[in-house]
Amino acid sequence: MSKSTNVGVTAAKGFRAAGVTAGIKASGTPDLALVVNDGPSLAAAGVFTANRVKAAPVLWSEQVLKGGQVSAVVLNSGGANACTGPLGFQDTHATAEKAAAELGLNAGEVAVASTGLIGVRLPMDLLLPGVALAAGALGEDGGEAAAIAIKTTDTVHKTAEYTSPAGWTVGGMAKGAGMLAPSLATMLVVLTTDADLDSAALDDALRGATRTTFDRIDSDGCMSTNDTVLLLASAASGTVPDRAEFAEAVRTVSADLARQLIGDAEGASKEIRIDVTGAATEDDAVEVARTISRNNLLKCAIHGEDPNWGRVLAAIGTTSAAFDPDGLDVAINGVWVCKSGGVGEDRDLVDMKGREVVITANLNAGTAGATLWTNDLTADYVHENSAYST
Amino acid sequence: MSKSTNVGVTAAKGFRAAGVTAGIKASGTPDLALVVNDGPSLAAAGVFTANRVKAAPVLWSEQVLKGGQVSAVVLNSGGANACTGPLGFQDTHATAEKAAAELGLNAGEVAVASTGLIGVRLPMDLLLPGVALAAGALGEDGGEAAAIAIKTTDTVHKTAEYTSPAGWTVGGMAKGAGMLAPSLATMLVVLTTDADLDSAALDDALRGATRTTFDRIDSDGCMSTNDTVLLLASAASGTVPDRAEFAEAVRTVSADLARQLIGDAEGASKEIRIDVTGAATEDDAVEVARTISRNNLLKCAIHGEDPNWGRVLAAIGTTSAAFDPDGLDVAINGVWVCKSGGVGEDRDLVDMKGREVVITANLNAGTAGATLWTNDLTADYVHENSAYST
Structure with missing residues (x-):
């Protein structure tokens, strides 16, 4: 540009x-x-x-x-x-x-x-x-x-x-x-x-x-x-x-x-890119990415620099996208901490110190994908939004 | 009992x-x-x-x-x-x-x-x-x-x-x-x-x-x-x-x-009862109540004891329930702060000091209703869930 x-x-x-x-x-x-x-x-x-x-x-x-x-x-x-x-x-x-x-x-x-x-x-x-x-x-x-x-x-x-x-x-x-x-x-x-x-x-x-x-x-x-x-x-x-x-x-x-x-989102300390791959359709990929992006527990975990991939799977499980629970792979900052719906690479290998965090979820159900951005959930967000109009 | x-x-x-x-x-x-x-x-x-x-x-x-x-x-x-x-x-x-x-x-x-x-x-x-x-x-x-x-x-x-x-x-x-x-x-x-x-x-x-x-x-x-x-x-x-x-x-x-x-929900300081009334169907009432219950901005406002009814209306507006935006009434702890989709009674009349807060949303679209309970969003919730697995 x-x-x-x-x-x-x-x-x-x-x-x-x-x-x-x-x-x-x-x-x-x-x-x-x-x-x-x-x-x-x-x-x-x-x-x-x-x-x-x-x-x-x-x-x-x-x-x-x-x-x-x-x-x-x-x-x-x-x-x-x-x-x-x-x-x-x-x-x-x-x-x-x-x-x-x-x-x-x-x-x-x-x-x-x-x-x-x-x-x-x-x-x-x-x-x-x-x-x-x-x-x-x-x-x-x-x-x-x-x-x-x-x-x-x-x-x-x-x-x-x-x-x-x-x-x-x-x-x-x-x-x-x-x-x-x-x-x-x-x-x-x-x-x-x-x-x-x-x-x-x-x-x-x-x-x-x-x-x-x-x-x-x-x-x-x-x-x-x-x-x-x-x-x-x-x-x-x-x-x-x-x-x-x-x-x-x-x-x-x-x-x-x-x-x-x-x-520049309110109170955020992390910018989170969610890449959903291997989806049957782009709509599926967007639904999964949006559901992950709205999971408060996951957003808190990322704030705490905790690669808590179980919360990613719990979020994916609430969608109607095509996938087999035993076929889900999840990476956090490039480390595949979840493979085939279970424990993958060592979560201690994940470095989350940077402001940007990338979550990759491979549904292994097709060739479509989507990327969506969100933020972490922080005490500063709570503070800013509990005092906004008063 | x-x-x-x-x-x-x-x-x-x-x-x-x-x-x-x-x-x-x-x-x-x-x-x-x-x-x-x-x-x-x-x-x-x-x-x-x-x-x-x-x-x-x-x-x-x-x-x-x-x-x-x-x-x-x-x-x-x-x-x-x-x-x-x-x-x-x-x-x-x-x-x-x-x-x-x-x-x-x-x-x-x-x-x-x-x-x-x-x-x-x-x-x-x-x-x-x-x-x-x-x-x-x-x-x-x-x-x-x-x-x-x-x-x-x-x-x-x-x-x-x-x-x-x-x-x-x-x-x-x-x-x-x-x-x-x-x-x-x-x-x-x-x-x-x-x-x-x-x-x-x-x-x-x-x-x-x-x-x-x-x-x-x-x-x-x-x-x-x-x-x-x-x-x-x-x-x-x-x-x-x-x-x-x-x-x-x-x-x-x-x-x-x-x-x-x-x-006893994690980090909560308020217990919020959401009563949706005047719904066309019980499903509509539940959808509206659940959408209100999941609005982070509203949950922060209630934590701050701020009767921010605009956030209730913004949440209702995202649902597919039957209602006319100009026909929505909202009360917080019994004070009808929003009438006919606009400013109602004085928000300063709302007392939110107690642990229990009641939000009533009348869709004025029928006779069905539903009640759902949720909590506020607090810095303690963020803290508890950012440090859970580490």
């Missing part, structure tokens, strides 16, 4: 962004981001949470994306605007109208995304002036400021870029540290490109990318009400990209951001 | 039990229990883990129960004998043979149950002499010693009894503190009765009871490889019970033991 001179959502030509402090967060840190597509194209695609309890900005932005065009995205941290009823939806609508008025746009093409505590109305008396402030601060180098303003419990901001030899770029930013599970992981992501594609092509590329990136991280099994991933194309490069290369570029940037999300 | 003079598995007439120290546990605490049915009837029923990775004693005891008769049960803590292959199965077989030889029984009617670490062979050089020791220690007052010997991370032993005015008794013991999820919860349970019923009637009563008791506790979402619930009937009271009263008695004793399991 080649780095461009600018980062995140403004790495691609045709985009301006800003991140400002509207005062929504009590901490006084930046909490409002604005991303504007200056065109010439406004083509866009979006993927949203599968949670049936959807935040107001998700309901709004789903409607916006049906038109296939997005001219701007307003994102705020400090409040999810979820479970806030019709008044919460009016708040989102007013946010889009405010951005449209400031920028001379059509409100029906302004997407909105929010993140923070569920069940609390946003302070509109602070948010709307913040939108005006952000409009005044827009710049072609605003990608980093925007990425900073969408952080909640994230300890670092997250951006990624890919530039094609053919002259177009895909860039993006992401936030997400807790309630990280598909589909999608709990997060806000905005991807931008200056390639020239219509919304249907963008949608293809985005769904293909999220399926094997954001949908394959699962920090804590908890699905958000606010997950939003947007892909905006300005066509400012004047280049129609090769479709396969573009799809791979979106996948690469998405995988980079997804990996950064897992690397 | 009336208490009989003896407790647990020896509360009913016709049973003897013992609990001894075989030396399987490094701690030197009791680790082997024996329960013997002296008849005249040997009728029995059993329910086992739904995990497809089943421990050797589960595979053995499932075969024993197919005959509908159990004369004795050998239970050990200190090792699960799971994922131990054909040699592990031979160990279970040898255990049953040893008990049969000591007591003059048919090994094919001796059930075996084990609990402890997965993936480690049992120390048969210690276990088999322990069986002989237990056989010599059997007594009609051995119910408490047996309940003590099956503890692992349990902090207290668990027994329960019910005596009918008609002259028969149901008693039982249970262990289980971690890997507590259906179906069944991770646990060993032996119920005994001196009522006179055949194995089919016992099976009916046992399955009816477990469905709404042991299957409705879910401490940590992790299903064991060793879950075993046995019901043995001696007919020593000479009484054929009323079937409905007997079923209710088995349910009462099972509910009592299940409640004790949740009360």
Whole structure:
């Protein structure tokens, strides 16, 4: 991946962004981001949470994306605007109208995304002036400021870029540290490109990318009400990209951001890659990987650097995937501690001191596979999430 | 529930039990229990883990129960004998043979149950002499010693009894503190009765009871490889019970033991009752209750005495149950903090200081309901389970 001179959502030509402090967060840190597509194209695609309890900005932005065009995205941290009823939806609508008025746009093409505590109305008396402030601060180098303003419990901001030899770029930013599970992981992501594609092509590329990136991280099994991933194309490069290369570029940037999300998950001390191999189908592999990733006992064991493979087998045994219990092999960091469903190599050979841990489960039932990322379960996670709203 | 003079598995007439120290546990605490049915009837029923990775004693005891008769049960803590292959199965077989030889029984009617670490062979050089020791220690007052010997991370032993005015008794013991999820919860349970019923009637009563008791506790979402619930009937009271009263008695004793399991779950500081009401079907209610019970973020919030109802709604939203997101009501300890999917009564009115917390979710989609018990997620749980095998 080649780095461009600018980062995140403004790495691609045709985009301006800003991140400002509207005062929504009590901490006084930046909490409002604005991303504007200056065109010439406004083509866009979006993927949203599968949670049936959807935040107001998700309901709004789903409607916006049906038109296939997005001219701007307003994102705020400090409040999810979820479970806030019709008044919460009016708040989102007013946010889009405010951005449209400031920028001379059509409100029906302004997407909105929010993140923070569920069940609390946003302070509109602070948010709307913040939108005006952000409009005044827009710049072609605003990608980093925007990425900073969408952080909640994230300890670092997250951006990624890919530039094609053919002259177009895909860039993006992401936030997400807790309630990280598909589909999608709990997060806000905005991807931008200056390639020239219509919304249907963008949608293809985005769904293909999220399926094997954001949908394959699962920090804590908890699905958000606010997950939003947007892909905006300005066509400012004047280049129609090769479709396969573009799809791979979106996948690469998405995988980079997804990996950064897992690397910064709340309270985590380990980043765990789960490779399921020898599955009869990819669906089987994903089911097994996800079930392993959600096993609290295993996540505790890995926190304690304990190669407790019995908990891997106990997790696999709860799935409906095709396998023979006596045919399961499990490796931890390359040591096959379980062979044929029983004791394998010496567990004392496993070195788990590093931050990254790899669990490989071979179902010996076929040739399909999947990789999913998760984290360990720590006292810090408990602490952070038992004190969040108080 | 009336208490009989003896407790647990020896509360009913016709049973003897013992609990001894075989030396399987490094701690030197009791680790082997024996329960013997002296008849005249040997009728029995059993329910086992739904995990497809089943421990050797589960595979053995499932075969024993197919005959509908159990004369004795050998239970050990200190090792699960799971994922131990054909040699592990031979160990279970040898255990049953040893008990049969000591007591003059048919090994094919001796059930075996084990609990402890997965993936480690049992120390048969210690276990088999322990069986002989237990056989010599059997007594009609051995119910408490047996309940003590099956503890692992349990902090207290668990027994329960019910005596009918008609002259028969149901008693039982249970262990289980971690890997507590259906179906069944991770646990060993032996119920005994001196009522006179055949194995089919016992099976009916046992399955009816477990469905709404042991299957409705879910401490940590992790299903064991060793879950075993046995019901043995001696007919020593000479009484054929009323079937409905007997079923209710088995349910009462099972509910009592299940409640004790949740009360002693690893690291827990709260016992959480989840009442789902207004569901279209009982299956919907159970799905919603189980999904709420497995939400780590909510479990952390309750640990922090934070009435974070947004996390309840986010959990409900991931289910396939019938409901309208704008029709959900949620109460915490009787305060309806969420009404019609949005903000309800003042969350500051919720008092969560007590050990027991009640979450009520009304789906407003019908008249069915279900209750499920779980625990909070604590740093102590993480600590206990990150250091378990090391």
